[in-house]
Amino acid sequence: MKDISQAELEVLKILWQSAPQTANQVVDALADASQWHEKTVKTLLNRLVNKGAVSFAKEGRAYLYSPVLQQQDYQHKESQSFIARVFEGRIAPLVAGFAAHKNLQASDIDELKQLIASWEQAQTGATDE
Amino acid sequence: MKDISQAELEVLKILWQSAPQTANQVVDALADASQWHEKTVKTLLNRLVNKGAVSFAKEGRAYLYSPVLQQQDYQHKESQSFIARVFEGRIAPLVAGFAAHKNLQASDIDELKQLIASWEQAQTGATDE
DNA sequence: TTAAATCTATTACAACTGTAATCAATAGGA
């Protein structure tokens, strides 16, 4: 799968929210959030299809587009490569940066604590699988 | 500051490790880690200078290059934009993704716990500043 | 049935990127 560009990602996000959608539904959804011309959005949809990240089914006049690449898969792959590239593969420094810049809310801390709790739960009795 | 491309980042990392360095020192450092031709590395250095991310001082025959953009600043800016773009600004889901894919080590968990502890420490008595 | 509207596909084009090669200035050696 070729890399998804930033503009393409915005289009993909619309399809992750709901699918399938016609090109015009996607255009409308993006009209709220961006200044993109209809032609631009259609180009992006086309490129996503060519990259294999989106599929379509002919539906008479228009096509119905659906994501092939799933959001979790995309997020995980991008996270991996981002952390590898920018933080030499270690995640804590990223979180530390947020903390240092006061970009962490109490709610984030709560979520992290819960994550840690369930991670530790999972380890208990599971001898590293 | 224009965006730093991925190849440029690799060069910048060498200068973050140690500065100032001559072009040839950078080339040598990268020769270990990559297959880049000397000319390629020099082009990247030049682009970094044009982007304002690196400065140089003439030193007779060769130049001495130093980073202008600091690693912490780069990391923080990239983290912000990455989390915004891929996780709608929330950091916990990123960590959760790592946990789900078993990409978290006990050492990561320890670091995160320490971070949380010091964050909570900082909150205590500090009425949100 | 013919024209107009509407889709997708193709083409456009400049900026940025990866990956170098060539040019121009200069420092050292013969």
Place this chain on the structure above:
DNA sequence: TCCTATTGATTACAGTTGTAATAGATTTAA
């Protein structure tokens, strides 16, 4: 002093990206 090696600057060139416009196919309205 003159040639050669070296170093940064300029140029090259194809692929990607952002941002559309145009062309071609087809449906629909008159």
